[in-house]
Amino acid sequence: MPTGPVLLKVTASRILALVSLVLLVGMMPRLSGRGAEYTILRARYSDREPTPEALAAVRAELGLEQGPVAMFLSWMGGVFTGDLGTSWISNAPVGPGITAALSVSVTLMGFATAVAALIAILTCTPAVVDGLRQRRRPASGALSAALTSLPEFLLAAMLLVVGAIWLRWFPPFGWKGVEYAVLPALSLGIPAGGLIGLLLSDAVRAAFAEQWVATWRMAHAGSAQLTVAVLRRALPAVLPQVGLVLIGLTGGAVAVEKVYSIPGLGRALLGAASAQDIPTLQAGMLVLMGLALLVGTLTTAARFVLLGPAVRFGTLPLSEAPRSGNRRHLAVPAVAGLALLLMIGAGLLRDPFTSTHARLAAPTFTLPFGADASGRDLLARVAHGALGTLGTALLVVLACLVIGIAVGLFPLAATGPLEVTNAAPPILAGLVVAALAGPSAHGAALAVAAVSWAPLAAHTAALAQEARAQPYVQVLPVLGVGKARIMLRYILPAVARPILRHAMLRLPGVALALAALGFLGLGPQQPSAEWGLILAEGIGYVERAPWAVLAPASALVLASVLAVGLAGAPRALALERKHDSNGVIQEPRRASR
Amino acid sequence: MSTRAIEGLGRTRSTGMDPGALTADGISFAYPAHRFRNSGPTNTLHNISLSLSPGTSTALVGNSGSGKSTLVRILLALEKPTSGTVTFGSRDVQSGPVRSLRWYRQSVQYIPQNPAGSLDPRMTVSQLLKEPLRQLRVDGNHQALVAEALDRVEVPAGLTERRPGELSGGQNQRVAIARALVVQPTFLLADEPVSGLDLPLRDTVLSLLDSLVQGEGLGLLLVTHDLGTAARMCHTTAVLSAGRIVEQGPTGQVLENPASPAAIALVQASASLQLPSHVPAGAL
Numbered sequence: 001m002p003t004g005p006v007l008l009k010v011t012a013s014r015i016l017a018l019v020s021l022v023l024l025v026g027m028m029p030r031l032s033g034r035g036a037e038y039t040i041l042r043a044r045y046s047d048r049e050p051t052p053e054a055l056a057a058v059r060a061e062l063g064l065e066q067g068p069v070a071m072f073l074s075w076m077g078g079v080f081t082g083d084l085g086t087s088w089i090s091n092a093p094v095g096p097g098i099t100a101a102l103s104v105s106v107t108l109m110g111f112a113t114a115v116a117a118l119i120a121i122l123t124c125t126p127a128v129v130d131g132l133r134q135r136r137r138p139a140s141g142a143l144s145a146a147l148t149s150l151p152e153f154l155l156a157a158m159l160l161v162v163g164a165i166w167l168r169w170f171p172p173f174g175w176k177g178v179e180y181a182v183l184p185a186l187s188l189g190i191p192a193g194g195l196i197g198l199l200l201s202d203a204v205r206a207a208f209a210e211q212w213v214a215t216w217r218m219a220h221a222g223s224a225q226l227t228v229a230v231l232r233r234a235l236p237a238v239l240p241q242v243g244l245v246l247i248g249l250t251g252g253a254v255a256v257e258k259v260y261s262i263p264g265l266g267r268a269l270l271g272a273a274s275a276q277d278i279p280t281l282q283a284g285m286l287v288l289m290g291l292a293l294l295v296g297t298l299t300t301a302a303r304f305v306l307l308g309p310a311v312r313f314g315t316l317p318l319s320e321a322p323r324s325g326n327r328r329h330l331a332v333p334a335v336a337g338l339a340l341l342l343m344i345g346a347g348l349l350r351d352p353f354t355s356t357h358a359r360l361a362a363p364t365f366t367l368p369f370g371a372d373a374s375g376r377d378l379l380a381r382v383a384h385g386a387l388g389t390l391g392t393a394l395l396v397v398l399a400c401l402v403i404g405i406a407v408g409l410f411p412l413a414a415t416g417p418l419e420v421t422n423a424a425p426p427i428l429a430g431l432v433v434a435a436l437a438g439p440s441a442h443g444a445a446l447a448v449a450a451v452s453w454a455p456l457a458a459h460t461a462a463l464a465q466e467a468r469a470q471p472y473v474q475v476l477p478v479l480g481v482g483k484a485r486i487m488l489r490y491i492l493p494a495v496a497r498p499i500l501r502h503a504m505l506r507l508p509g510v511a512l513a514l515a516a517l518g519f520l521g522l523g524p525q526q527p528s529a530e531w532g533l534i535l536a537e538g539i540g541y542v543e544r545a546p547w548a549v550l551a552p553a554s555a556l557v558l559a560s561v562l563a564v565g566l567a568g569a570p571r572a573l574a575l576e577r578k579h580d581s582n583g584v585i586q587e588p589r590r591a592s593r
Numbered sequence: 594m595s596t597r598a599i600e601g602l603g604r605t606r607s608t609g610m611d612p613g614a615l616t617a618d619g620i621s622f623a624y625p626a627h628r629f630r631n632s633g634p635t636n637t638l639h640n641i642s643l644s645l646s647p648g649t650s651t652a653l654v655g656n657s658g659s660g661k662s663t664l665v666r667i668l669l670a671l672e673k674p675t676s677g678t679v680t681f682g683s684r685d686v687q688s689g690p691v692r693s694l695r696w697y698r699q700s701v702q703y704i705p706q707n708p709a710g711s712l713d714p715r716m717t718v719s720q721l722l723k724e725p726l727r728q729l730r731v732d733g734n735h736q737a738l739v740a741e742a743l744d745r746v747e748v749p750a751g752l753t754e755r756r757p758g759e760l761s762g763g764q765n766q767r768v769a770i771a772r773a774l775v776v777q778p779t780f781l782l783a784d785e786p787v788s789g790l791d792l793p794l795r796d797t798v799l800s801l802l803d804s805l806v807q808g809e810g811l812g813l814l815l816v817t818h819d820l821g822t823a824a825r826m827c828h829t830t831a832v833l834s835a836g837r838i839v840e841q842g843p844t845g846q847v848l849e850n851p852a853s854p855a856a857i858a859l860v861q862a863s864a865s866l867q868l869p870s871h872v873p874a875g876a877l
Contacts, residue, residue, distance in 0.1 A: 470710075471705055471706070471707065471710040471711045472710065472711050472712055472713045472714075473713075474705070474711075475703065475705050475711040477671055477691070478669055478671070478698060478702065478703045479698070479724055479725040479728055479729070479772070480691055480694075480695055480698050480725055480728035480729040480730075481691070481724065481725075481728050482690075482691040482692075482728070483691075485728070490713060493715055494715075
């Protein structure tokens with residue numbers, strides 16, 4: 001295939017995706033449901049009756065009466081002159097508030113990035129040491145991977161209990177000095193740094209295994225020299241992921257800022273979304289998009305600097321980070337899954353809605369997880385919440401499956417949307433949907449689905465490319481088989497089964513994203529027994545009744561262990577099969593004994 | 594040329610016309626230049642003319658990279674030549690959408706490298722053979738045509754509901770050839786059909802192709818890098834080197850008195866080569 005048109009298509013697709021994202025943000029006032037003027041009327045003029053005239057006046061004042069094009073253009077014009085609009089709720093300019101919140105958030109993210117860098121260095125040090133000492137060991141275990149992949153809102157809640165309530169080392173709420181930044185920075189930095197560190201140490205191990213390292217050793221290259229060279233080789237492969245992780249911090253920051261009551265951008269957006277203050281949300285989204293673009297550009301630039309002209313021609317084979325190929329690593333997620341099943345099984349027969357116990361009753365033998373602030377059985381609520389959360393997650397996964405396959409079969413045109421959705425944290429999507437349609441279980445599902453199809457689409461695209469290269473597909477044009485039929489009758493059956501498996505493995509991860517939205521109040525509302533919601537209710541009483549947090553948190557931890565374990569599983573199983581059939585690469589297993 | 598030996602099959606082509614020759618006239622081809630990738634070896638063709646007739650077999654030999662496969666792709670109208678034309682009978686063949694080429698694909702079929710690999714593992718033998726019949730809108734009783742094609746390649750009728758994974762390697766090769774034959778083509782283009790096979794299987798496939806040419810009057814273009822195969826199978830041989838036909842004529846003459854340096858090198862390189870007149874049948 002000639003490169004020119006491909007590059008053109010990809011670039012066009014990227015530009016189109018960015019433009020449509022800006023359009024989406026610019027059109028938000030128009031997209032927001034019919035109830036916008038009611039909300040504003042109630043917020044601003046609580047004395048006025050919602051008569052048609054009053055509502056029309058509000059609509060005119062908000063500029064909802066202009067045509068879509070005029071509205072978008074006036075908003076764009078404002079953005080270019082530094083006018084981010086006027087809040088629908090407070091009637092004050094949005095700009096100053098957003099700027100102040102942004103400075104808080106950027107400070108927090110700076111701290112978080114520092115923590116992440118530290119953790120990443122600590123995580124990949126063993127890989128470098130092993131490499132220098134010429135030991136071959138398998139990549140890090142599933143348990144550490146799982147712990148570093150806890151969702152931020154959960155880690156924040158747990159660190160709050162441990163660091164601020166039990167140990168009393170740090171203040172639990174607020175933003176008044178450096179000590180206030182420690183726990184939030186840890187909550188954001190540990191998962192991000194852990195993930196980057198794991199990816200990097202895998203890449204480092206792969207680089208140490210390459211031929212040139214042996215040649216350098218023969219030439220008596222020093223340890224420092226070798227380390228620098230190996231890092232230089234390993235980093236470029238990881239940088240795109242690092243960019244995504246850093247962009248993902250913006251989503252995690254929303255939850256962390258809520259938990260620790262930090263007056264940052266995330267909390268401002270959350271407030272704006274629940275109050276339907278569209279101009280504030282627009283401004284925040286614009287700022288976040290700029291931030292994401294900046295991070296993406298910086299990581300791409302860093303890659304160019306490290307690789308030099310090689311990246312431009314794609315001549316350098318990038319060492320793909322190999323994940324550990326070991327069936328034993330499935331033991332941890334299996335145990336987690338079993339514990340989760342046990343919990344659900346035990347709680348399903350109990351009543352999650354009636355207040356039959358004392359408020360915040362402590363755990364006893366008959367009430368294993370204690371009771372919540374309304375005296376409801378927490379075990380029952382967590383179990384029923386599992387069904388609700390996992391059920392919704394299943395629907396989301398199926399929707400992602402359909403979108404992913406449809407998009408993945410036409411990968412070139414989809415590059416831009418794929419990159420954008422891949423980078424967009426589900427929490428931000430949830431903010432937008434909740435602001436437009438009000439918080440609801442459907443909205444949360446829609447938001448998570450909107451950004452979760454990208455990995456499935458990418459996988460489909462890779463498999464479809466593989467299938468297209470098969471001789472039995474290449475021969476089809478000669479047999480008179482048209483393009484549509486090739487796609488539906490030949491490519492689709494070839495990709496369907498592995499993609500279905502992949503989609504099912506994403507189920508716990510999607511459930512966690514839904515719980516994050518529920519936790520932020522962007523998902524299902526009371527009295528629904530949804531995990532995130534139960535955690536959010538409990539967190540207010542964390543000092544008096546830690547079990548109100550521990551019950552949902554432990555369920556979520558189990559789900560994350562399951563999620564991470566399963567996310568690595570297809571790779572691990574595939575590797576294992578390959579090893580078994582070749583009978584060659586048995587090293588990981590031997591070494592891990 | 595209309596004396597195709599198909600009486601035994603009890604059927605004549607629905608067109609009833611003389612199918613005529615498959616001709617390539619002045620074909621040149623170059624991949625479009627682009628700046629983004631370092632250019633490797635480009636398979637270009639220069640002013641190639643070749644004519645195939647029913648009932649004869651032609652070998653196309655040359656080193657890898659000489660442009661053999663590109664030429665076959667152009668003859669199959671999968672690739673558009675930069676200049677020159679492909680004609681079948683009196684009609685021009687233009688690459689284009691599936692619909693506009695159904696007539697051509699019914700007459701000119703293809704056996705790819707490693708034919709068995711060209712069978713979708715998810716389909717049964719009967720589905721595999723019916724696919725071209727349906728897609729090329731072939732008239733007649735498809736069931737009977739499938740049975741007939743399988744009979745021609747000596748695959749037992751009891752295997753029609755099996756999938757490629759449930760057949761032996763040799764049976765799969767035969768099924769792939771039957772799929773090319775099922776639309777009753779006049780010409781077969783075979784792109785190194787035996788290069789990936791072990792020797793006994795190679796012999797079976799070549800014998801089968803030979804009997805189709807000798808017994809049923811098909812025209813065969815056999816792409817090969819093995820001069821022994823060319824010597825055994827083909828009436829005429831064309832030697833392709835760096836995108837040009839440097840030698841073309843009766844096989845014996847080309848192999849005995851190669852004139853061009855490329856052909857001489859090929860002949861010398863085939864140390865085991867023996868010319869057809871000295872070779873007992875089936876020794877190669």
